[in-house]
Amino acid sequence: MKPLLQNLAEMTAHRDHLRLEVSVLSTILQQGRNMQVRALELFNAGRDGETMLRPRSWSHDGQIVTSTFEAVSDPHAITLAQLPELAECIAASARSAERVSAEQHVLWLPVWLGERAQTCLEVTQPRRLSRHQRDVITAVFLVYQNYQSLLDYSERDALTGLLNRKTFDEQFARRGNISAQPLPDAPEQPRDWLAVVDIDHFKLVNDRFGHLYGDEVLILVANRLRSQFRSQDRIFRFGGEEFVVLLRSSTLEQACSAMERLRAAVAAHEFPQVGHITVSVGFAATDSGAPVEILGRADQALYYAKEHGRNRVCHYEELVASGALARKVEHSEVELF
Structure with a gap:
């Protein structure tokens, strides 16, 4: 002993x-x-x-x-x-x-x-x-x-109290390369999803109202994130006006509903002095690929949402399937020799 x-x-x-x-x-x-x-x-x-x-x-x-x-x-x-x-x-x-x-x-x-x-x-x-x-x-x-x-x-962001970027990198990197794919004809099983949430036109908030009100917006958006997701989900602040959500064990329908609830809750909230703001969301499944690839897919869906009107939720796999977004070649799929 x-x-x-x-x-x-x-x-x-x-x-x-x-x-x-x-x-x-x-x-x-x-x-x-x-x-x-x-x-x-x-x-x-x-x-x-x-x-x-x-x-x-x-x-x-x-x-x-x-x-x-x-x-x-x-x-x-x-x-x-x-x-x-x-x-x-x-x-x-x-x-x-x-x-x-x-x-x-x-x-x-x-x-x-x-x-x-x-x-x-x-x-x-x-x-x-x-x-x-x-x-x-x-x-x-x-x-x-x-x-x-x-x-x-x-492990936490000093301003919002959410988990920080360093913690995300450490926790998500432990997952390694994920290769399990759902069977084509099998009923949908709960999966994990990665979402990137970005406040629309946040720079204008800081420029017009100052950084104190900008910080208050970040804190209140963080509170909306906490209230919309479950205790087993993980919410991170990546810095600036960007947040990441790791949604655990949910179907695609549940994931879409959760992201839409978040988008609607932020849009409906009246922020002190600032008024109404919106967020754009891009999300992707975590079934396959390295962490950097999964994050990249969610980012592509987010950029699509930003470029097509903002205040919307976009699902990476759906965008690719519809042809709205070209699927990028990822390093795990490239044969060097």
Whole structure:
């Protein structure tokens, strides 16, 4: 068993949330012979936005394993209401919850980032945790939560609070080259989509009203983005007036509806002093190609929207199929020798 301080040093050396999570679970797991640990991810699902949770990482035969499923498609997901002690803890913004019975002692420790708990650590042991075990677990958890906050801060845009361009590059690059294609005659399956959102004529806003009002427009558009997409989707600010959305596990119809809702919500909103503004959106499927290619396709669809009236949503694959947009040759399709 490694000394606790060595575990803490290794834990805080990680710059990736999932690796950090695995490290902290491994550290806690060493505090009891018959202990089991899990990291539970909280997310909203369904039209009603019901709070769900699913095991993202857990202990198995003395090792920590992680789920291969996306949150919304994880068959092991349950409603938060099925763990009433934890549900009450989350509702009250409390620090911990417990369930003690003759068979086991369960301790839940929600990881609060601001006013939201997106993760919760669960520690289970056949007997009640000792005072020493609880003190060590609490101390490790506090280090973990503080470090999570630092990681989260470094991944966010200072003005809007959205994820930043650096975070997008790191997260999307992990996907590597994606080559899975849907079967031609198969019913449509949910897919991931990448959308580029750009504020129309934003330079005129800054020139006419000044950068303070321009910044306020960016913040309010970021708020519209948050309200229109789900917790499992990822929203990034690329800098300037450009945003990127990674829409998870949606059909083409759902993706189109989500983008149109965003476009309409921005167009209908009256911005202080500025009045009404619009956004243009280009999006593409992420089924195939390297990240730079997928982003390039969404960009082409965005430029088409800009050149054909703005305040509209354009789908790359649809534009190519209709002949409105010529498909560019991508490096993965070129044989050099």
